[in-house]
Amino acid sequence: MKLSTKSRYALEGLLYITAYSPKEAVRIKQIAEYTKISVAYLEQIFFLLKKSGLLTAIRGSKGGYALALPPEEITVGMIIRSIETHIVPVACVTNLSACNSRVRANCVSRQIWIDLNQSINQVVDHLTLKDLSERYLTQKEA
Numbered sequence: 001m002k003l004s005t006k007s008r009y010a011l012e013g014l015l016y017i018t019a020y021s022p023k024e025a026v027r028i029k030q031i032a033e034y035t036k037i038s039v040a041y042l043e044q045i046f047f048l049l050k051k052s053g054l055l056t057a058i059r060g061s062k063g064g065y066a067l068a069l070p071p072e073e074i075t076v077g078m079i080i081r082s083i084e085t086h087i088v089p090v091a092c093v094t095n096l097s098a099c100n101s102r103v104r105a106n107c108v109s110r111q112i113w114i115d116l117n118q119s120i121n122q123v124v125d126h127l128t129l130k131d132l133s134e135r136y137l138t139q140k141e142a
Contacts, residue, residue: 007083009037010045011132014054014079018071018133025064045083052082071133077124087124093117 012035017026020034028046032039046065049055056068067074080087090113091098101107 003080003084003087006041006045006048007080009035009041010049010079010083011076012037013042013045014049014067014074014129015132015136017065017067018129019136022067022071022133025058025062025066027064030064048082049079052078054078054082067129071129074129075125076127076129076132077121079129080124087117087120089113089116089120 013031016031016034020026028039028042031037032042035042046055046057050057050065050068053068054074055065057063057065077087086094088094092107092110093113096110099107099110
């Protein structure tokens with residue numbers, strides 16, 4: 001399983017908002033300058049984050065993007081799923097009929113992929129933006 005750069009950049013953009021401006025809107029240009037991600041690419045990513053309810057867009061001179069939920073309620077899993085839709089190592093984890101293997105009826109490896117999927121979900125669904133922001137700011141100060 002390989003996540004797209006969009007997922008990584010979504011996390012970086014939201015982490016920037018959480019660490020530096022959790023209660024006010026941030027202009028996308030400011031986030032782009034800090035993260036070195038192009039404004040156009042961030043706009044695509046933020047559109048998906050807004051659509052999934054993780055970001056709000058604020059218009060006007062003090063406008064920009066702000067978190068739609070408190071950082072302690074936004075998990076890494078929510079962010080990744082808003083970009084990738086699913087977090088699965090192989091398709092058969094969620095849909096056995098997606099398996100094209102000749103040994104599907106006697107597959108012994110599917111349980112490995114199910115266990116791996118559960119472990120991944122356990123990590124990403126319990127790690128919040130607040131957790132990451134605190135780690136980031138602590139490391140930055142050290």
